[in-house]
Amino acid sequence: MVFLILISHLLSSCDKKSAKTNSAEKELRFPNQNELLTKAYLPDKGPRDAAIEVILRRTDAAADEGWDSEVVSDAAHQRLEELLDPEASLPEILVQPLRPSDLQESYTDELLSVWRSGKGTSSTKLPLSQALTSLRAIYPSGTEDKLKLKTYNITPSKSPEGMFNTKIIYFASGKTAHGTAQQNARWHCSWRSGNPPELLGIKLIDYEEILPKQGGGLNFDDVTASVFKEAPSFQDQLMLGIDHWRSRLQGDFGIDVNGLQGISLGDANGDGLDDIYVCQQGGLPNKLYVRNLNGTLKDVSAESGVDWMELTRAVLFVDLDNDGDQDLALAQGWYWMLMENNGAGIFTKRTETKAPSNLHSLAAADYDLDGDLDLYFCGRNPARELNNSEGILGQPIPYHDANNGGANLLIRNDGNWHFSDATVECGLDVNNTRYSYACSWADFDLDGDSDLYVANDFGRNNLYLNRNGKFIDVAGSQGVEDMSAGMSITWGDYNNDGRPDPYISNMFSSAGNRITYQRKFRSGIEQEIEAFRRHARGNSLFANIGSGFTDVSENAAVTMARWAWGAKFVDLNNDGWEDIYVANGFITTEDTGDL
Amino acid sequence: MSQSPENLSAALADIKASDRYKLGWKALTELIGQGRSFSGNESNCFFLNTRDGRFTDASAATGLSLYDDGRAVAVCDWDFDGSQDLWVSNRNAPRVRLLRNSSRGGDWLALRLSGTSSNKDAVGARVVLDLGDNRLRSKTVRAGDGFLAQSSKWLHFGLGNKATISSATVYWPGGKVEKISGLKMHQYHTLEQGKGQAVLWKPPAENLAIKTSQITFNESNDTTRTWLIGRIPLPRLEGIPDTGNSPKLINLWSESCAPCVAEISEWTKHEKKIREAGLDIVALNVGLLDENQRKTTPITFPFNSGKASPEILDVLDIFHRTFVELQQPLPIPTSFLLDKEGRVAAIYKGHVPLFTLLDDVALLSKPEIEARDAAVPFPGRWASDLFPPQAIRLAESFARAGNPSLRKRYLKDYLLRFESEETRLYLGRLLLDENNLEQAVRVFAGISATTENEADYHRSAGILLLKYNQIRPARNHLKAALSVYKDNPDFRFNLGIAEAGSGNLVESLNHFRACVRMKPTDAVAHFQLGNALQATGKGHDAVTHYRKSLQVRPGWMFPANNLAWLLSTHPDSELRNGEEAVKLITPIIKADGGKNHTTLSTLAAALAETGDFKGAIETTTRALHYAQSVGANDAGLRAALSNYRNGKAFRGK
DSSP, X not given: OOOOOOHHHHHHHHOHHHHHHHHHHHHOOXXXXXXXXXXXXXXXXXXXXXXXXXXXXXXXXXXXXXXXXXXXXXXXXXXXXXXXXXXXXXXXXXXXXXXXXXXXXXXXXXXXXXXXXXXXXXXXXXXXXXXXXXXXGGSTTSSOSEEEEEEXXXXXXXXXXXXXEEEEEEEEEEEOSSSEEEEEEEEXXXXXXXXXXXXXXXXXXXXXXXXXXXXXXXXXXXXXHHHTTTOHHIIIIITSOHHHHHTTSBGGGTOOTTOOOOEEEEOSSSSSSOEEEEOOOTTSOOEEEEEOTTSXXXXXXXXXXXXXXXXXXXXXXXXXXXXXXXXXXXXXXXXXXXXXXXXXXXXXXXXXXXXXXXXXXXXXXXXTOSSSOEEEEEEEEEOGGGOOSSSTXXXXXXXXXXXXXXXXXXXXXXXXXXXXXXXXXXXXXXXXXXXXXXXXXXXXXXXXXXXXXXXXXXXXXXXXXXXXXXXXXXXXXXXXXXXXXXXXXXXXXXXXXXXXXXXXXXXXXXXXXXXXXXXXXXXXXXXXXXXXXXXXXXXXXXXXXXXXEEEOXXXXXXXXXXXXXEEEEEOTTOSSSOEEEEEEOSBOOSOOSOO | OOOOHHHHHHHHHHXXXXXXXXXXXXXXXXXXXXXXXXXXXOOOEEEEEOSSSOEEEOTGGGTOOOOSOEEEEEEEOTTOSSSOEEEEEESSSSSEEEEEEOOOOSEEEEEEEEOSSSOTTOTTOEEEEEOSSSOEEEEEOOBSOBSSEEOOSOEEEEEESSOOOSEEEEEOTTSOEEEOBOOOTTOEEEEETTTOBOEEEOOOOSOOOOOOOOOOOOOOOOOEEEEOSSOOBOOOOTTSOOOOSSOEEEEEEOTTOHHHHHHHHHHHHTHHHHHHTTOEEEEEESGGGSGGGTTOOOOOOSSEEEEOOHHHHHHHHHHHHHHBSSOOOOOSSEEEXXXXXXXXXXXXXXXXXXXXXXXXXXXXXXXXXXXXXXXXXXXXXXXXXXXXXXXXXXXXXXHHTTOHHHHHHHHHHHHHHSOOHHHXXXXXXXXXXXXXXXXXXXXXXXXXXXXXSHHHHHHHHHHHHHHTTOHHHHHHHHHHHHHHHTTOHHHHHHHHHHHHHTTXXXXXXXXXXXXXXXXXXXXXXXXXXXXXXXXXXXXXHHHHHHHHHHHHSXXXXXXXXXXXXXXXXXXXXXXXXXXXXXXXHHHHHHHHTTOOHHHHHHHHHHHHHHTOHHHHHHHHHHHHHHHHHTTOOOHHHHHHHHHHXXXXXXXXX
């Protein structure tokens, strides 16, 4: 066969005028070059699939005459909140004891103790009012200070008379003599339909309480204002959230409704103390604050040369040239930038390179063991010109297992401030476009080199095994694909067996849980439904057992961290066991009717 | 109330899953765009490791249940009190918080490594402590862990109660193992690779000025000023008087709105100052839309006044939504500041103070790069250029809002006043999509700034039409310019393409010949000439020009493939040379990855010509596989395959 006419090729080689224009276009540098020509309306961060279902129910189906689990669930949830108001007049029903009598101390240290009961006690029922009084008895005031309920499951009852059941999570906390105590429980509530629905009974699924010891327990204080006391930019700039700027700054600067701006701790000025770099959205300067000897902060953003106005999501303090000071690597949306530290905290730009995708997190490691640090960038969204779908999100397809996102990058350090894209030659171009949010290096097989875990939104994650500087995605065979909406990855040895274990934060959506367990949720195959359920489950913890990984998330009780973003292993009580902190919440605005 | 999940499912099943998906995205993104809360008010979670393989949510009991929209978490011992503190970044205010751990719990020690043969930061190094309790405490130096976060490079070990360290080991990147001595409880240490000995490090002795403190939220203020970069004009609108070449403020107001009236009075009072600054004002009364308010007494406003038509309001609203991310309706008062070219420079929602207005008018005459600094609330360093004007984006917004004819009108008007090749191309394509060829060509032709003479116009139009695959009209335009451009080799080449594409092969031959005569080193022209010769049955001449093309551009796949094909399949045995064809095509296949069915089929033909039918069959089978995988027509390949199976080489016509 022969090649025939090649019009486009020929024109670009023969029509000099247009060829010249094209190359000129390539050289231009706009913050959101790819976004200029397309939709202005869509936010950067997507809803999760299950959440989409919620909207569908509420916009379309709620108007339907049919049984709408979401409407019923809302009514029951609201009714339960009313009944749990200490002033409420309670129906005269009998329920299981809500604070079991067989509590066992399952954890204790200098600071606090944890008491648990696996089962609701016996079948001895007592009036609801009495059950609630004894539940609240741990607080000297007779009632909790804070209460939060989550309805995570709703099922129509088998009996036909308009009965249904809900499962809820109960979180209460309040002052005690030594500090704040907390109660966590799960209840199974049965209801009769009505307006409002009528509560028929409560069964306890599980219960635990956390009691502080004398001395105040494990406690954290918000000291933010005091450390920023002498840095006015905190009050002027950092005390205004994204929503303030969304209505003021031109969107093209790079306003990210999700507020995906990170922080980094590192020693910028070489005095041995960690300083903090705060990334900011486009149109606002990034901030560098150095730590004064007394623990407060000094704003040196401008004089250190790092007050970039372009959208920045994440930054690392890393010694890229092994000269003993901390240089900077920045993930700035469509660009990545490297800056050299002169040793005294003054930074000079060494490279600024266009990325093929919209960059989010980054992490450094010496993957090729040549003695200098290399960088891996997550490029969640594809570049606009490659993406003809609607909106900046693109459309993840299929949305529970999408592989049409932006490409991630491995940038190899070749020394003397030379860097090259080694993604393809190292085999990291495999499964590389899965809407990656976060990455973290760890030598999970303890063979002396750094392997890489990548947390992907909308689907499977990657675990790249490092074999002499070439990578193989072993997430499937190692059992850590964690098919759900991955937002972050942190490594820590939670069981102290010497092997690092990954904890991945995902979205826990009570709405998603409720809907995916509906009997006829989607007319799809069971396998697909299972994928949806898994998607809404929440965070995942995998135990590294040496020959692979075991999903221990549910037994370890670390799934329910709400709409989770950054998670981090950290031992907060110095007992030698890694705890976990999770930052969460999608979008809180002044609007009270949370979707 | 009927309870039938089946009905609901049936109803939903009618909508295709993919449509529901898109619908869901759209609904959700719109709601978020309007400022709705979604999975908000969620408290951060602290999971306490209870050492039995389980964790307990102890967020509330520890003061860590913050209701911010939390994002990144970074840890360090900020106050050097031996316990880990937390830095958290948020979507909303405060954008960062420091949460100080005021309890200590168990024993601890901290260690900071530095590499010598390993990277200086010791990233990837793992320290393992053995406390003699059949457990290992291990931590790795990381740069980037969690989400958008980097924690301190200090390795902080909690050790529980009364622990003794029976051994401490570093596993450096690459596998070197080093024992550490000299670690002390409740101390900070540094360790340099190869030294084996930890060195005590003392935190600063200064008293801390860190204390529990209340943050103060800034008061919210609905008055906003948005300065725009890449200015573009509003569409022509009836009801907005033309006030000539001076900056202009378009103000939306109503009598029932007190701040509006105050603003109008202020402008009336300071008329002189405003006129001196060169600003004209057009106050458009929104209230007049309401029939009941028609009887209102006319105000004595020294500038222009009128009523805001629904069209004006609609256009201003779309303009605002296109450039401001939060999708909320315009409040009253709202004002748009236009520069003397009529381009929107600023949008003010709420009352605009007179001094802001006058400062902004002064800013209009500054270069846009300076005005950019005034567009943002704080100074900083820019790495980027200015955004270009975004007329296309606004036009698209009009179309999306259901007004495609305004899109077209706006772009046409824009092009009458401003030069923008991108906008021309966009509008031209729009017109082409509507089959409005005549107008499309006029728009495209405007691309080259000088279209005074007809030949230029026809030449530009022809080239652009070629670009959009409108071959026949392209040919007609190019032919009309031939007499002027007959000595331009590139022009002749393009016309050759257009003639070939229109089926006039003989004509095309002449133009390609003319091109290679004027430009003998044009590999592309030789290649196309070769194609045209082959198509007109002049195989021998085709071979000559394919070879010339390859001489200029060795290894170029197109002429190499076509030449190899001719050498393998030409009916004239004098011309055929299977051996050479194999030599030609083999490196091409190596370079293209071996998955191109076209080059594979050429190799098969060449192999068959050398008598290697086994190889030809195998190669054709591969070609078929790849042809099918890209959905190409495989009839020719099948015909060739049956030839080879019968021990026959393939012959062209």
